[in-house]
Amino acid sequence: MLFNNHFSVLLIVLPLMAAPICVILRNPKASWLVALISNLIIVLLSLSLLSHVLNGNVVRYELGGWAAPTGIEYYIDGINAVLISIVSIISLVTLIYSKQSIRKEIATPRHYLFYAGWLLCLTGLLGILITGDAFNVFVFLEISSLSMYMLIALGSERRQALVASFRYLILGSIGASFILLGIGFLYAATGTLNMSDIAERLPLVNNSRTVIVGFSFITIGLFIKTAMFPVFSWLPNAYQFAPSAVSAFLAGTATKVSLYIFLRFFYHIFGTDYSFGNLLLGDVLLPLAVIGFFVMSVVAIFQTDIRRVLAYSSIAQIGYIFAAISMATEQGLTAGIIHIINHAFIKTALFISVGCILYRYGTANINQLNGIIKTMPWTCAAFIVAGFSLIGVPLTAGFVSKWYLVSAAIDSGWWLIAVMILTSSLMAIIYIGRIVEVFCFKTGDATNSLKVKEAPFSMLLPLWFLIIVSVYTGINGDVVVDMAKFSATQLLDSLPSLSNSIGNPL
Amino acid sequence: MVEWLALYNDWAVIVIMMAGFYIMIARYNLVKKIIGLSIFQTGIFYFYVGLGKVENGTAPIFLEPKVIDDSTTNIAAGAVEQTIIYSNPLPHVLILTAIVVGVATMALGLALIVRIYEKYGSIEEDDIQAIDNKFICQLDDKK
Secondary structure (H helix, E strand, O other): OOOOOOHHHHHHHHHHHHHHHHHHHOOHHHHHHHHHHHHHHHHHHHHHHHHHHHHHOOEEEEEOOOOOOOOOEEEOOHHHHHHHHHHHHHHHHHHHHHHHHHOOOOOHHHHHHHHHHHHHHHHHHHHHHHEHHHHHHHHHHHHHHHHHHHHOOOOOOOOOHHHHOOOOOHHHHHHHHHHHHHHHHHHHHOOEEHHHHHHHHHHHHOEEEHHHHHHHHHHHHHHHHHHHHOOOOOOHHHHHHHHHHHHHHHHHHHHHHHHHHHHHHHHOOOOOOHHHHHHHHHHHHOOOOOOOOHHHHHHOOOOHHHHHHHHHHHHHHHHHHHHHOOOHHHHHHHHHHHHHHHHHHHHHHHHHHHHHHHHHHOOOOOOOOOOOOOOOHHHHHHHHHHHHHHHOOOOOHHHHHHHHHHHHHHHHHOOHHHHHHHHHHHHHHHHHHHHHHHOOOOOOOHHHHHOOOOOHHHHHHHHHHHHHHHHHHHHHOOHHHHHHHHHHHHHOOOOOOOOOOOOOOO | OOOHHHHHHHHHHHHHHHHHHHHHHHHHHHHHHHHHHHHHHHHHHHHHHHHHOOOOOEOOOOOOEEEOOOOOOOOOOOOOOOOOEEEEEEEEHHHHHHHHHHHHHHHEEEHHHHHHHHHOOEEEEHHHHHHHHHHHHHHHOOO
């Protein structure tokens, strides 16, 4: 496949330039087209990047030609390349879906702002994934977060969206500030901001209090950003009240990208031995993760709004991923990455199908949607397949990730954890089953509106694309598993150091 | 004790940050929350600014090295260049970026508050919560 080193910087520049073009055009259709075309190019670039990286190369791009420890470097290995492709594909898919869906949720004069915000958010997310500079991570994190707050607030037909966005703003800023502070401590200890360079110098100052304080601040900041169990309160409201396209995009990408930062910092920069061996990060992570997925699965059962069910289920999935990560073994990390990938597709599909229902019925309240499979068979079928995938029924993507998750837990000798994972999957059967029951078997007032048509084709197409992808990866899991294994080994290996790092700039 | 006082810079950071943090937690007025956030972030800016300071260092603007040409000293006629200590400019540059980000966050937060006030008629979190709850109850009654 065609590859050029400059592709990596184009991934950032393209959406960043396309966003102001959308604002200048001010036309909903034209700005959608600009967003779509730039996103399409990004997908192609990211796939080319992915195939290049999967051949065993590591892309290091010096921004502006300044060599690495002095200048900013873009660093792409397995895990970034995989996540860059996934984020850009999900963004493309939801962008196609958003054209119809936002018509009912956002006033037409503001559509161009929606696309501009979307592109900025994409810029931020790709930037986090691509950069090899610790401070750049913070900057891109704020770019993506600020545009995310704006996108959520655009759902202001429902006024709760504003409050949800505001709460996310407060909590998200605290999280980002903590990360900023942590990076400051790391800089104080090592005198550099380049990730590989920090990784190289940290062993010399490992035991200093500065590093430990920085470590703790980054951990807490990332907990907030990933909506880890005790600090998730921003997430349910944000997912429920945002425009449906935004919640689909947010659910698929935002927390996953924060998880990537987590992996990058604690496996690559601090090193597995240090963060999980010396500082016992696993001991903090595991209990929270287990309580998280267990409690959140229970909470999801009692929600009446489908989007809220999915939001709580998202927090539970984050718990699974953290449980897998905290094993600090290759199997655990592989399982975590597989689940990051699969869950991104599944949750986006689920949110899109709920968005389709919302588009036709104007509600996602479970009590008002009796028997809608008669009026919207394709949407409901997609929801059911994706729901099964979330539970982990065989032949779906969810099964592959649950399989690896449980076998990794057993490999580490954590039988209890394996049992807990399976039990909480049973709870997923309840909360998904409840919705499926309402869709298929209940008859009631909703069926009187038989005039309601199936969702438009442009909304069903992206939905079914995601469903087919998740079923394909369920039947032939090798593609995802191989990518995950590749990136996990690359993360765990001690990384190729910067040969040209010279002297201490302090 | 003296050692502790010598770290006055860090103490200031802690006090400013925690003051902001406390405002965010304890106040239910949304504008006050934003003010708290801003103070909190200012603490972090202060931390970074302190980070770059080198003792006896001057601002990192290039100075012509002063030539000490003192014939009374034993040093031979050759001139000795006085070393100039500069402070590290990098953290200051970094924090400039973070300040911009902080301004953007505050602007967005205030814009949201304006909208919230338009829709709810209040910027007290308790009131907003009460209005939302009432709204949900009404929906239930309709059913």
